[in-house]
Amino acid sequence: MNSIGVDVGGTKIAAGVVDADGNVLDEVRYPSAGSPEVLIENIFRAVSEVRGSSEVGGVCLAVPGLILAQENKVVFSPNLPNIEGIPLKDELEARIEAPLTVENDASAAAWGEFRFGAGSGVDHLVFITLGTGVGGGVISHGVLLRGAHGAAGELGHTTIHATGPRCACGNRGCLEALASGSAIARRANEMAAERTDSALGKLAVKRKILGEDVSRLAREGDDAAISVLEEAGTWLGVGVASFVNVFNPEVVAVGGGASEAGELILSATRREVHLRARSPSRDLVRIQSATLGPESGVLGAAALARGGDGEYVLGDGGGDRA
Ligand SMILES: [Zn+2]
Numbered sequence: 001m002n003s004i005g006v007d008v009g010g011t012k013i014a015a016g017v018v019d020a021d022g023n024v025l026d027e028v029r030y031p032s033a034g035s036p037e038v039l040i041e042n043i044f045r046a047v048s049e050v051r052g053s054s055e056v057g058g059v060c061l062a063v064p065g066l067i068l069a070q071e072n073k074v075v076f077s078p079n080l081p082n083i084e085g086i087p088l089k090d091e092l093e094a095r096i097e098a099p100l101t102v103e104n105d106a107s108a109a110a111w112g113e114f115r116f117g118a119g120s121g122v123d124h125l126v127f128i129t130l131g132t133g134v135g136g137g138v139i140s141h142g143v144l145l146r147g148a149h150g151a152a153g154e155l156g157h158t159t160i161h162a163t164g165p166r167c168a169c170g171n172r173g174c175l176e177a178l179a180s181g182s183a184i185a186r187r188a189n190e191m192a193a194e195r196t197d198s199a200l201g202k203l204a205v206k207r208k209i210l211g212e213d214v215s216r217l218a219r220e221g222d223d224a225a226i227s228v229l230e231e232a233g234t235w236l237g238v239g240v241a242s243f244v245n246v247f248n249p250e251v252v253a254v255g256g257g258a259s260e261a262g263e264l265i266l267s268a269t270r271r272e273v274h275l276r277a278r279s280p281s282r283d284l285v286r287i288q289s290a291t292l293g294p295e296s297g298v299l300g301a302a303a304l305a306r307g308g309d310g311e312y313v314l315g316d317g318g319g320d321r322a
Pocket of ligand 1: 157158168170171174176177
């Protein structure tokens, strides 16, 4: 049966009706800005509009931030603070008239890649998304790792440099503080000041450098921009080496906006993983780009929704099939 995945982001709500094979049959977008009441209303409208008159087996909200799965609420969301503390299931399930579940957005995207993308055909996947922050999700033995409270998989807040730069979470030296799109932009502005003759340096005279500038200039061959991406890729590799040791995944898939730099980042990541991780895990793992792009959240959430074609059901400890 079809199900609905809702990707609730910092600026928009994307709701899609998805069939069992991962085809998005219809999708609508609403803004996520506004008060908690407006946010809830817009989620409800998005779901109602996209559903139309068709029958769906369930709805899953992929939400940014730390969740408490038992209470179906977000407890900490720096990118969407208005969602914090709302009992999402209580507010929406009766009105939607379909089973509703809540999942962390990166974990939902990981599930999307596992079912329909880079993880198709494997049982063990680590997914990392490089955006403004760094999100993550882990699938082990075909089951999404959720932890005691639904907050597992926060790979971006793994400490990889004890005295490194401050992270948005308050810690120092998180993977997010060294390899996210924001970290790449910050480092590029520093590098531009050091290497004023580079294309990066010349652009910085005109305006602040953004993450996408770094990828573009690196592709055009600017050594300074290439160095920034290699540095981020190396830090990513420091983190991934530990994930490879801990989870022994078949595939590590890297998605998100900053991952569009592709091999400019990933070749450094692979090199670092080879230096640091243990054999045989390091020799057998495939480190590659994610394949679904921004649709992974909607696809993964839809596949996780109750009735979504026999998926493991959220909140049931991963052992109960719909
Ligand atoms: Zn952090």
